[in-house]
Amino acid sequence: MDFFSTNSWLAMFSGFNIQPTYYHPAVDDFDEQLVEKELKAIAASIANTVKDLPDHLSFIKRNIALEQ
Numbered sequence: 001m002d003f004f005s006t007n008s009w010l011a012m013f014s015g016f017n018i019q020p021t022y023y024h025p026a027v028d029d030f031d032e033q034l035v036e037k038e039l040k041a042i043a044a045s046i047a048n049t050v051k052d053l054p055d056h057l058s059f060i061k062r063n064i065a066l067e068q
Contacts, residue, residue, distance in 0.1 A: 004012070013019075054062065 053059075
């Protein structure tokens, strides 16, 4: 049983600066323009999602601040 998803492992390894020494050869078959288009769509989706979120201090004040 694995307690971490693939994405969690990748994030953890990246955080420890553990990088792969090679990449899978199938990557060479990817359409670079399609990959770029998809990555831009993901970035736009993330930007659209977070644009209306409060900044960190506002979030803390609203949700976690101790009662006076």
